[in-house]
Amino acid sequence: MVKRNPHFSxxxxxxxxxxxTRRARSFENLISLSIxxxxxxxxxxxxxxxxxxxxxxxxxxxxxxxxAEQGNAALREKISEVIYKGxxxxxxxFISDGAKCDIGRLQILFGSDKTxxxxxxxxxxxxxxxxMLNQKVVYMECLPENNFFPNTFPDADLLYLCSPNNPTGSVxxxxxxxxxxxxxxxxxxxxxxxxxxxxxxxxxxxxESIYEIEGADEIAIEVSSFSKLIGFTGVRLGWSVIxxxxxxxxxxxxxxxxxxxxxxxxxxxxxxxxxxxxxxLDHPDEIAKLSTYYLENARLIKKALESKECRIYGGENxxxxxxxxxxxxxxxLFQMVLEKTKLITTPGSGFGSCGEGYLxxxxxxNRTQILNAVKRIETQWPEQLSP
Amino acid sequence: MVKRNPHFSxxxxxxxxxxxTRRARSFENLISLSIxxxxxxxxxxxxxxxxxxxxxxxxxxxxxxxxAEQGNAALREKISEVIYKGxxxxxxxFISDGAKCDIGRLQILFGSDKTxxxxxxxxxxxxxxxxMLNQKVVYMECLPENNFFPNTFPDADLLYLCSPNNPTGSVxxxxxxxxxxxxxxxxxxxxxxxxxxxxxxxxxxxxESIYEIEGADEIAIEVSSFSKLIGFTGVRLGWSVIxxxxxxxxxxxxxxxxxxxxxxxxxxxxxxxxxxxxxxLDHPDEIAKLSTYYLENARLIKKALESKECRIYGGENxxxxxxxxxxxxxxxLFQMVLEKTKLITTPGSGFGSCGEGYLxxxxxxNRTQILNAVKRIETQWPEQLSP
Numbered sequence: 001m002v003k004r005n006p007h008f009s010x011x012x013x014x015x016x017x018x019x020x021t022r023r024a025r026s027f028e029n030l031i032s033l034s035i036x037x038x039x040x041x042x043x044x045x046x047x048x049x050x051x052x053x054x055x056x057x058x059x060x061x062x063x064x065x066x067x068a069e070q071g072n073a074a075l076r077e078k079i080s081e082v083i084y085k086g087x088x089x090x091x092x093x094f095i096s097d098g099a100k101c102d103i104g105r106l107q108i109l110f111g112s113d114k115t116x117x118x119x120x121x122x123x124x125x126x127x128x129x130x131x132m133l134n135q136k137v138v139y140m141e142c143l144p145e146n147n148f149f150p151n152t153f154p155d156a157d158l159l160y161l162c163s164p165n166n167p168t169g170s171v172x173x174x175x176x177x178x179x180x181x182x183x184x185x186x187x188x189x190x191x192x193x194x195x196x197x198x199x200x201x202x203x204x205x206x207x208e209s210i211y212e213i214e215g216a217d218e219i220a221i222e223v224s225s226f227s228k229l230i231g232f233t234g235v236r237l238g239w240s241v242i243x244x245x246x247x248x249x250x251x252x253x254x255x256x257x258x259x260x261x262x263x264x265x266x267x268x269x270x271x272x273x274x275x276x277x278x279x280x281l282d283h284p285d286e287i288a289k290l291s292t293y294y295l296e297n298a299r300l301i302k303k304a305l306e307s308k309e310c311r312i313y314g315g316e317n318x319x320x321x322x323x324x325x326x327x328x329x330x331x332x333l334f335q336m337v338l339e340k341t342k343l344i345t346t347p348g349s350g351f352g353s354c355g356e357g358y359l360x361x362x363x364x365x366n367r368t369q370i371l372n373a374v375k376r377i378e379t380q381w382p383e384q385l386s387p
Numbered sequence: 388m389v390k391r392n393p394h395f396s397x398x399x400x401x402x403x404x405x406x407x408t409r410r411a412r413s414f415e416n417l418i419s420l421s422i423x424x425x426x427x428x429x430x431x432x433x434x435x436x437x438x439x440x441x442x443x444x445x446x447x448x449x450x451x452x453x454x455a456e457q458g459n460a461a462l463r464e465k466i467s468e469v470i471y472k473g474x475x476x477x478x479x480x481f482i483s484d485g486a487k488c489d490i491g492r493l494q495i496l497f498g499s500d501k502t503x504x505x506x507x508x509x510x511x512x513x514x515x516x517x518x519m520l521n522q523k524v525v526y527m528e529c530l531p532e533n534n535f536f537p538n539t540f541p542d543a544d545l546l547y548l549c550s551p552n553n554p555t556g557s558v559x560x561x562x563x564x565x566x567x568x569x570x571x572x573x574x575x576x577x578x579x580x581x582x583x584x585x586x587x588x589x590x591x592x593x594x595e596s597i598y599e600i601e602g603a604d605e606i607a608i609e610v611s612s613f614s615k616l617i618g619f620t621g622v623r624l625g626w627s628v629i630x631x632x633x634x635x636x637x638x639x640x641x642x643x644x645x646x647x648x649x650x651x652x653x654x655x656x657x658x659x660x661x662x663x664x665x666x667x668l669d670h671p672d673e674i675a676k677l678s679t680y681y682l683e684n685a686r687l688i689k690k691a692l693e694s695k696e697c698r699i700y701g702g703e704n705x706x707x708x709x710x711x712x713x714x715x716x717x718x719x720l721f722q723m724v725l726e727k728t729k730l731i732t733t734p735g736s737g738f739g740s741c742g743e744g745y746l747x748x749x750x751x752x753n754r755t756q757i758l759n760a761v762k763r764i765e766t767q768w769p770e771q772l773s774p
Contacts (some may be wrong), residue, residue, distance in 0.1 A: 001635055005496065005497055005644070015650050015651065018650070041446055041450045047442060050441040055434060055438065057437075058429050058434035060427075060753075063429070063618070064621050065424035100654045104653075110392055111392030129652060157389045190389045234444070234657070235659060248389060248391040250391060257391065260398065261519070264515045265516060271622060272441070273659070366447075
């Protein structure tokens with residue numbers, strides 16, 4: 001028989017969320033504040049656009065087969081215009097079936113034998129894809145002491161930064177990103193900026209894209225998504241920006257190589273999903289309405305938790321609350337909260353060792369459920385965690 | 388700056404079809420018999436199912452966010468039942484956004500430092516994904532002499548076999564696949580069986596799946612797709628089968644590891660596309676109608692080519708004609724045919740050195756266009772290629 005891929009033995013046994021699901025399985029009457037999964041319907045104008053696309057596929061005149069692997073030109077143009085105000089050109093934008101999938105393709109682009117720097121805590125996919133492709137991983141501690149943003153950056157080929165951050169809910173400032181970009185240029189590191197939650201930024205002084213920083217287009221890739229923006233978690237649509245200015249140490253265009261990755265490992269996002277994405281960007285009011293809805297959820301959960309003995313971070317420009325319970329281990333916290341309140345949270349340690357002692361509360365959920373969750377926090381909170 | 392992924396330098400400069408497009412760009416009034424892209428509308432029952440899915444996503448009650456990365460249970464069940472008559476269980480089926488993308492994920496599963504055996508000629512993606520992930524590639528000559536099926540198999544970890552074959556249009560027989568499966572078991576090789584064109588098989592004695600061969604579920608993965616089956620090239624939907632019986636040399640389940648690949652590098656196919664796939668399998672008559680349509684195109688093109696001095700293979704249980712022009716180089720053939728007839732074909736050498744001297748004619752296309760193409764073959768055929 002064939003030998004196993006040796007790099008797979010470096011993975012921890014279970015992916016975080018399946019493990020959360022497994023542990024919650026035996027409980028009833030659960031409310032999940034765990035996975036960051038959208039709950040609110042997709043606005044009418046957008047579902048109508050997708051229905052129209054499906055109808056067209058059923059007619060001789062409207063039928064289209066393969067689209068460009070890089071995505072439909074109209075959608076790339078629209079993202080260039082609406083999201084990047086023309087700073088990024090349409091041909092620097094690659095439409096995808098979501099940010100998670102693009103992270104995998106970017107790892108393939110840069111390949112094994114690279115060192116990646118990852119925030120600790122972080123979304124587990126950066127590390128897991130890196131390990132599976134034989135990359136070396138170094139960590140950057142993100143704690144309340146440094147406002148969840150690394151003070152110094154390690155030697156690495158690629159540096160992943162997620163802002164608004166999953167799981168800490170923190171958002172990098174202009175000054176922080178300027179430092180990072182300057183450092184990356186000096187130290188020959190590429191930044192992979194995960195902006196999947198940028199739609200939640202309310203504070204106008206905070207940067208929504210790495211490209212708001214001058215010179216970032218020489219060393220930074222940005223990954224983004226329609227998932228949280230407009231409820232497309234199941235519809236699958238995202239994009240990545242690979243600027244044409246990015247070149248390798250020995251010369252040669254990163255954009256050209258990524259084009260090769262996308263045309264070989266991918267075949268385009270669904271044309272129906274792309275029609276939905278195009279319509280979404282024509283309705284910024286609907287996008288704002290959804291973000292505001294989930295942020296109000298965050299405010300309600302935060303308010304309930306404030307009466308308990310824990311420090312709460314995030315939730316203002318991000319749909320996650322990152323809650324510090326001190327010395328108690330995350331999976332124990334998870335279990336206590338689960339048993340007493342039947343609320344599913346996410347143990348902070350699942351995002352890295354610096355998440356130990358934390359729980360992540362997701363603000364995605366229907367208001368009725370969130371109000372129910374709030375009541376449970378207020379009335380059924382575990383005694384060990386109460387003030 | 389960061390160094391380029393060294394494995395990328397092993398790739399030939401251009402992916403085949405972009406090069407075809409580039410060369411055809413300056414001509415007018417073209418008819419493409421090149422890329423295998425569906426042209427006929429998606430049947431009404433299927434577009435209606437997708438519209439219904441989009442409508443549901445717009446309602447509080449019907450909204451769903453993330454689905455399982457492995458796909459919706461109902462669709463996995465339906466494929467198990469309709470395609471595999473229960474021989475393969477639903478949890479061995481992984482729903483994907485298409486066969487091409489699954490091939491990439493399977494390469495990630497097995498990893499670098501593996502040797503892959505690939506038919507020559509073959510769909511370029513097997514080799515390109517392999518090279519990009521630092522695999523070694525060995526080739527199996529497929530020529531008229533061996534009925535386009537390898538006589539012997541080389542030492543390799545993975546062996547790719549595509550049947551009905553792209554580009555040769557040949558279909559492996561039961562006896563051939565039995566030989567292959569027996570050899571694979573003895574020589575510790577896994578088979579990756581690409582069945583993306585199985586819907587075109589008309590001859591009931593030919594196997595549509597590798598799992599018709601006893602014991603194949605211990606050593607074979609099957610990749611398949613809705614693209615050609617029901618016109619989903621742009622909608623994006625496929626599946627792969629990773630049997631639970633497959634284990635590594637040192638023990639351990641291949642299925643478990645692929646689950647990890649899929650949950651890390653992927654996030655599920657679009658829920659709207661999946662609703663369409665489910666409806667498609669409820670309408671086998673519609674599937675048959677589309678296959679018959681394209682095979683009639685193949686028959687018409689074949690008939691026109693028969694009057695010219697060339698040997699024609701395929702087209703009876705596959706939507707491709709593989710046409711042997713003897714000593715003339717493929718790109719020269721491509722150019723001659725393009726200039727005289729304004730027909731875009733695919734040069735056989737783009738599929739490997741054994742394709743030199745061949746052109747592939749795709750039978751996808753609307754009948755009016757195909758009849759037009761037939762007329763051009765009959766009346767404007769290059770003199771150098773005429774009898």
